[in-house]
Amino acid sequence: MDYSKTAAAVLKGVGGEDNVLSLVHCATRLRFVIRDDAKVDKAAVKAAPGVIATAEAGGQYQVVIGNEVPEVFAAISTISKLGGGSHGDGPSGATSGAPKGNPLNRFIAMISAIFTPLLWALAGTGLLKAFLAAAVTFGWLDNTTTTYTILNALSDAFINFLPLALAITAAKYFNAAQFTSLAIAGAFVYPSIVALNGVPDITFFGIPVTMVSYVSSVIPIIVIVWLQSHAERFLYAKLPSAIRRFVTPMLLVLILVPLTFLLIGPLSNLVSGGLAGGISWVFTAVPWLGGAIMGGLWQVFVIFGLHWGFVPIMTAELQTGGYVFLIAPLFAAVLAQAAAVTGVWVRTKDKNLKSLAAPAALSGFLAGVTEPAIYGVNLPLKRPFVYGVIGGVLGGGLISAGGIASNAFVLPSGLAIPALLSTGNLVLLFIGLAVAIIVPFLLTVIVGFKDPVAEPAAPAEGTDVDVLSPLDGTAIALTEVADAAFAGGTLGKGVAIIPRVGALYAPFDAVVVAAFPTGHAIGLRHADGAEALIHIGIDTVKLAGQHFTVKVDKGQQVKAGDLLVEFDVAAITAAGYDVTTPVIITNPKKYPTIAAMASGPVAHGDSLFLAIAQEERALV
Structure with missing residues (x-):
């Protein structure tokens, strides 16, 4: 790329x-x-x-x-x-990047923006923690040694001080002063404050304080930075310019940190504990159901961008209990889609599809990144995506039925499986993973899908192609087109037609290699190798499909004279667009010469021009 x-x-x-x-x-x-x-x-x-x-x-x-x-x-x-x-020591006054839409959309976008910069550090250190836990479980490393202490610090430090990292990203999102946010977050994880957790009879100026743990916490710092952003703008507007730059952060730290200890922290702890407790109850009472739901719907959540809403829930679950039940069945969802795209790679005869499926499978299995598989292969083919969902349901249900949970925040993938080895029934874990992989793979290979038409055989050398008129109208030279790219031959050589009727027909027997959903253009490949692009009008892509009806699909075989697209000439013209339609050959290395070009009135099916093949031209 x-x-x-x-x-x-x-x-x-x-x-x-x-x-x-x-x-x-x-x-x-x-x-x-x-x-x-x-x-x-x-x-x-x-x-x-x-x-x-x-x-x-x-x-x-x-x-x-x-x-x-x-x-x-x-x-x-x-x-x-x-x-x-980034924002420095005061409010930026920048235009807010808050998304539009309903509260759910705004919440998910906020969580995405705040957690996105932290994702790889969280996943990387979480993976290190998973490997470390597996090493202890299998007796490869003694957890009483200083080696373990150092490795544990490396893997645990980032999520331990997560409020500091969230202070930076939340400040950027809410347009607050980042270093003031860091000062506030630093108070949350200051050693003497951490030591107060669980200590009875704590007071602040005589006011009782219920101290909770802010290590690895998420909700308090996000809420406080949001409040900080509003308070900052108020104070900057009211305080004299001579003192506001240092008095503002002083007041904010003095007010917002005690406010957190007195009110926001305990309330967020109740919310986090309630969420974690509810999840724990579901995965204890009916674990297979929770696993099946998460395993089946996770990739659907990914498609709609809703998966970010689960991140604070997962971190709250980890902070409260030390394990994340929600993550375990997601391994089935991810590996199932990777297995389905592997099945496509095995079964398809289309070279382009194979070239997409292979790296998508590798990305899914190793890194847990399934978007290339979903958007590039499984979802367009429909059935493989469904097979992946089935594998996710079955595998996720089995994994959660075994009481499996992740001991770290990791991205579900083949490499991250050690995160699941510390809890539950490992036999059910590996059965669940095997089912999640085997079922969609076999369904894809055996039951199958509608395979796109394979690429045609290599074109015969020295074969000219007679390109018929795809329209009823008036043929003009390409140089007369009011578009520099077409008129100059940059995109290919050919002839343009001013259509009388809004019906586009195939100019030769071909396979449809591009059928734009907007209907403004069609790409065709002749059996002998000539590749043609027919572009209906100039800049008509801006109509976004309005006034166009596409009659064919990508990969479909068509015969000369078959109807490809219907379009409303009058409506397109009334919208201010030029309907002149270039018909060009886009592989000039094989077909460098255009001859016998028509001009004047033409009907569809009339000869428009002759595309001369390279070897034939050499003989002439």
């Missing part, structure tokens, strides 16, 4: 930097908060190199890139002011 080209194409497609309120990224997606949805060219974003899919969820416009999303994000940061910058 050329990251700079992908970044430029995506940024242009979303309407440019000025149309973006905020941008963050997660493991596989760019997450935009858009100012004006009407300025987003969704077809252009989807067509950008490296883009797997797009989704609109959680008040965000999400662009699925896959494993290389950090590099694309960095490339966008170099060509714009998006994605970078």
